[in-house]
Amino acid sequence: xxxxxxxxxxxxxxxxxxxxxxxxxxxxxxxxxxxxxxxxxxxxxxxxxxxxxxxxxxxxxxxxxxxxxxxxxxxxxxxxxxxxxxxxxxxxxxxxxxxxxxxxxxxxxxxxxxxxxxxxxxxxxxxxxxxxxxxxxxxxxxxxxxxxxxxxxxxxxxxxxxxxxxxxxxxxxxxxxxxxxxxxxxxxxxxxxxxxxxxxxxxxxxxxxxxxxxxxxxxxxxxxxxxxxxxxxxxxxxxxxxxxxxxxxxxxxxxxxxxxx
Amino acid sequence: xxxxxxxxxxxxxxxxxxxxxxxxxxxxxxxxxxxxxxxxxxxxxxxxxxxxxxxxxxxxxxxxxxxxxxxxxxxxxxxxxxxxxxxxxxxxxxxxxxxxxxxxxxxxxxxxxxxxxxxxxxxxxxxxxxxxxxxxxxxxxxxxxxxxxxxxxxxxxxxxxxxxxxxxxxxxxxxxxxxxxxxxxxxxxxxxxxxxxxxxxxxxxxxxxxxxxxxxxxxxxxxxxxxxxxxxxxxxxxxxxxxxxxxxxxxxxxxxxxxxxx
Numbered sequence: 388x389x390x391x392x393x394x395x396x397x398x399x400x401x402x403x404x405x406x407x408x409x410x411x412x413x414x415x416x417x418x419x420x421x422x423x424x425x426x427x428x429x430x431x432x433x434x435x436x437x438x439x440x441x442x443x444x445x446x447x448x449x450x451x452x453x454x455x456x457x458x459x460x461x462x463x464x465x466x467x468x469x470x471x472x473x474x475x476x477x478x479x480x481x482x483x484x485x486x487x488x489x490x491x492x493x494x495x496x497x498x499x500x501x502x503x504x505x506x507x508x509x510x511x512x513x514x515x516x517x518x519x520x521x522x523x524x525x526x527x528x529x530x531x532x533x534x535x536x537x538x539x540x541x542x543x544x545x546x547x548x549x550x551x552x553x554x555x556x557x558x559x560x561x562x563x564x565x566x567x568x569x570x571x572x573x574x575x576x577x578x579x580x581x582x583x584x585x586x587x588x589x590x591x592x593x594x595x596x597x598x599x600x601x602x603x604x605x606x607x608x609x610x611x612x613x614x615x616x617x618x619x620x621x622x623x624x625x626x627x628x629x630x631x632x633x634x635x636x637x638x639x640x641x642x643x644x645x646x647x648x
Numbered sequence: 649x650x651x652x653x654x655x656x657x658x659x660x661x662x663x664x665x666x667x668x669x670x671x672x673x674x675x676x677x678x679x680x681x682x683x684x685x686x687x688x689x690x691x692x693x694x695x696x697x698x699x700x701x702x703x704x705x706x707x708x709x710x711x712x713x714x715x716x717x718x719x720x721x722x723x724x725x726x727x728x729x730x731x732x733x734x735x736x737x738x739x740x741x742x743x744x745x746x747x748x749x750x751x752x753x754x755x756x757x758x759x760x761x762x763x764x765x766x767x768x769x770x771x772x773x774x775x776x777x778x779x780x781x782x783x784x785x786x787x788x789x790x791x792x793x794x795x796x797x798x799x800x801x802x803x804x805x806x807x808x809x810x811x812x813x814x815x816x817x818x819x820x821x822x823x824x825x826x827x828x829x830x831x832x833x834x835x836x837x838x839x840x841x842x843x844x845x846x847x848x849x850x851x852x853x854x855x856x857x858x859x860x861x862x863x864x865x866x867x868x869x870x871x872x873x874x875x876x877x878x879x880x881x882x883x884x885x886x887x888x889x890x891x892x893x894x895x896x897x898x899x900x901x902x903x904x905x906x907x908x909x910x
Contacts, residue, residue: 549747552719552739553761553806563760567751645751645786 432614441618449603454623457588457599460516464523465577465584471524472531473573479532480539496529501587505594514595523587530583531576538572570642578635585627658694659737659810659842660718665691665727666868667713688713689868691727693861695810698840700881702853704872705863706902711846712744714863715812718844737809737842740802742816746795748787748802755783758802766805773801776831778824793820797828804835813845817852829855833882850903854892856882862900872900 415434422433432440444450479486479493505522512518542565550560592601600623607615667688688710695701695718703711716722717729719741731737740761748757758770774780777797779790787795800816816832817825833856836843847853853860858881862872876892884892897903 545743545745545747546749548721549741549743550760551721552741552812553802554738555761559760563752563756564749567749645788 428614429611430613432617437614437617437621440614441622444615444618445622450619450622453598453600453603453619454626457585457592457601457623458626460520460523460588460592460599461581461585464520464527464588465580467520467524468527468531468580468584469573469577472528472576473535473569475528476532476535476572476576477539477569479536480542486536493529493532497533501526501590505587505591509595516596519588519591519596522591523584526587527580527584531580534576534579535569535572538569542568567642574635574639574642578631578639581627581631581635585623656697657732658696659731659733660693660695661728661730661732662691662693662718663728663730665693665714665717665724665729667710667717667722667724669713687868688717688724691869693870695842695844697809697842699858699878700836700843700856701845701859701861702857703844703846703861703863704848704850704853704896704900704903706865707848709863709865710868711863712814715741715814715844715846718810719812738806739810739812740804740806740808741812742796742799742803742814744814744818746787746792746799748795748798750787753784753786754779754790754798757787757798758805761802762805770801770805773804774798777801777828793824796820800828800832807839808841811841811843813843813847815846815848817847817849830882832856837882850893850896851889854889854896855884860892860896862896862903864900864902872896874899 418434422428422431425431428436441450479489504525508518508522508525512521546564547560550564555564588599589601589604592599593605594601596602600619603619604616607613607619665688669687691714703714705711713722717724719739720729748754749760752760754774755767755770758774759766762770771780771783774783777800779794779797779801782790782794782798787798790798796816796819803811803813817828820828829852836856843856845853845856858876858878860872860874860876861870863869864871874896880888
């Protein structure tokens with residue numbers, strides 16, 4: 388999902404933008420070549436017919452409604468997983484006892500297949516909205532815990548000591564010293580998390596919701612309508628990419644502004 | 649040279665304080681700093697209001713350890729740390745490393761330990777440490793010596809009752825060091841906080857102090873406690889300082905090994 392992150396050589400902004408655009412065009416060209424090679428529009432329609440289907444679904448169909456529903460689920464599960472995961476991750480990172488006691492639990496949680504959590508949530512809580520969002524959040528939270536824990540472990544003790552001697556108020560320590568140090572980990576968790584979350588939301592919808600992109604994909608699958616599946620996928624990926632590059636990436640840049648100063 | 653002083657209630661009192669780091673308990677940082685074993689065996693200390701105490705002793709004598717115990721950053725294995733006054737005194741510390749928050753500007757670093765109402769004072773202090781033009785810089789944009797001066801300004805900003813200084817003027821060039829000593833001396837004469845300064849530099853100690861304590865690395869306790877005229881602290885000329893340094897070296901020859909020539 389992330390293209391060209393921080394470790395790249397310093398390339399002028401305009402040049403980077405151009406490279407990204409060219410890369411995107413190359414992707415569509417590649418898709419077109421593949422479609423021509425397969426030579427069966429029912430199996431693999433090219434990018435243009437897919438875009439046409441997407442456009443007509445936007446204008447006349449229910450695409451926007453389903454994308455909106457899915458986005459709401461992504462947002463709810465993402466926020467829940469981030470808040471709970473960051474809090475638990477900091478606790479793991481700062482309290483060695485908690486880390487020792489529950490590290491194996493985390494390893495188990497990280498390795499439970501997403502499908503198992505989803506099925507169990509549906510069985511235990513019924514085919515409900517709560518079960519769907521809970522299933523996604525439960526899948527996502529362990530990753531957030533693991534990434535945040537690493538950040539919390541490497542908090543700079545010397546700055547905390549300085550704050551202790553000067554009796555800096557606790558809230559100010561958290562806001563000005565702790566959170567900025569955790570920001571890179573939290574951002575990393577958010578960026579990897581967004582991708583993971585929406586993929587799981589689609590599975591959750593496919594298995595047990597009456598609306599959303601996942602539900603529509605199943606419907607098109609039943610009709611063997613590949614163009615429809617690809618149209619929905621394309622629009623949804625575009626939306627997620629927009630969130631990533633218009634919200635998360637600028638936020639990341641803002642948080643690490645001091646490093647470049 | 650020694651004078652007996654009838655003391656008011658001390659701000660801080662240490663009684664029979666001991667701290668030991670052995671190979672097993674020493675952290676990596678301890679090992680890097682002073683070998684695997686640093687020992688304080690029986691430290692008795694009264695810090696009186698308004699005195700400028702310099703703590704001298706060879707490397708590994710436990711000077712920084714003692715400062716950390718007083719600051720509450722470390723606990724003693726044995727002994728007591730008491731505040732005979734009404735409440736725990738306010739403290740500020742200049743660490744060996746500047747310990748500035750890299751993502752805050754110089755001014756924000758100062759206001760982190762104070763609050764927004766101190767901005768004018770913070771800017772004045774920055775001007776006094778000759779960094780008036782750097783309020784909006786980030787620490788990473790400053791040299792090591794500039795960062796140390798920010799750390800000094802930060803400590804002075806909060807007007808602490810006890811000011812702990814761990815080699816505050818190390819790694820400054822001689823001219824700047826002399827100006828910062830002057831600043832510190834003037835500040836002390838004006839505000840009279842209680843200062844405890846760890847230094848390798850006998851000349852600095854002689855110039856600034858109203859009392860000098862010597863810590864012996866073998867014994868782990870003070871072997872030198874010289875009281876000087878407080879009215880002269882920070883104002884002494886080179887000749888007066890040299891006389892004090894010679895006197896100290898006579899009492900505590902082990903310092904000669906470690907002491908830069910002055």
